[in-house]
Amino acid sequence: MMLDAFAGFLADNGVSIAIIVLMIGLSAFFSGSETALTAASRARIHTLEVNGDERAGIVTQLIQRRDRLIGALLIGNNLANILSSSIATSVLLQMFGARGVAYATLGMTIILVVFAEVLPKSWAISAPDRFALAVARPVRLVVLIIGPVSSLVNGIVRRILGLFGVSLSREISMLTAHEELRGAVDFLHREGSFVKADRDRLGGVLDLGELEVSDIMIHRTLMRALNADEAPEVLVRSVLDSSYTRMPVWRGTADNIIGVLHAKDLLRALAEPDVTPETVDIVRIAQKPWFVPDTTNLKDQLNAFLRRKVHFAIVVDEYGEMQGLVTLEDILEEIVGDIADEHDIAIQGVRTEADGSIVVDGSVPIRDLNRALDWSLPDEEATTVAGLVIHESRSIPEERQAFTFYGKRFIVMKRVKNRITRLRIRPAEDVPPGE
Known part of the structure; x- marks a missing residue:
């Protein structure tokens, strides 16, 4: 009896049921396509396009007009949902009377949520690139048909939002x-x-574009330089004892840099006939110094190093006073980390104590400490760890004075004149009671 009734129902409403199934399928297609096309990796799609994949080119064109694309898919999706729900309501009204509205609402809500939303979106998000390529051609057809309506709707939306002071622009991205x-x-x-x-x-x-030369330079107090007024043999011995291949040369005062001596140029000069360490002219073989502002960003300075084919520059402030020096290696180390060779002197600026605390030289750059320990101490206002403590404490701390900020406990271990030379750092939660 029930089978006969069901067969009769299908016979009387077969066309309506077929349309409902078709609309649910279209709704699933629109939902999955929207998810896939918005989640697809533009970098991978671009690579496929360059390699000659026609579908990838279509995806790129669709994504370039994201507002038109999403508008067209949403209009198609809503039309399919509304039509399928309306037909289902009509059919169930004929069967159950007024109760058919409730049955249609409950049944179509479950069906649309499961089969037209969650299922296709989950499928699309599991493989967005592959899904986007598969639907590229039919979606392009949908956009061509519904696109004008979508543009009209978007225009109306922009005007309405404009009344409330909200401006939408396709050209401006929220993120750089x-x-x-x-x-x-x-x-x-x-x-x-x-x-x-x-x-x-x-x-x-x-x-590189956000950091300045002053953030990574070797400060003037840590520079190794040659006094041109000293005896030549003393200068030669200083170069040989140094781990550096280039050293600035000054005369009169340490701020008066008159040249940069390259160890290779010195060796060439010493190899000439009748030239000895006692007679070599250091000033003559030194190269002309190159001065750069301390506010130059690292991206520009790297390009300048490559363009001029030099590796060494003297850093000066806005008044022309020497602040330090910067090398090509300093900039590269910001990218790849510390570069050590067989002549580098190992200076332990950071060491871990048995109690788990970290002892740090005050001159250690904050960025180096963050990299080494995977911390996130801010480096916008200060370059070194000592500078960070001074900036946060708004004073020059005394020895054994302690501060807590950014989840860390900083204890000043040693101070020389107005310089903090050593600190102990430990997580704030590990600080013993009363310390």
């Missing part, structure tokens, strides 16, 4: 390209796809 790349790199690192070293290198490249 660098911010998007940095976010992607950090996300992949958290997901385990990127090791920390790779994240730091890519982050270093992205940071």
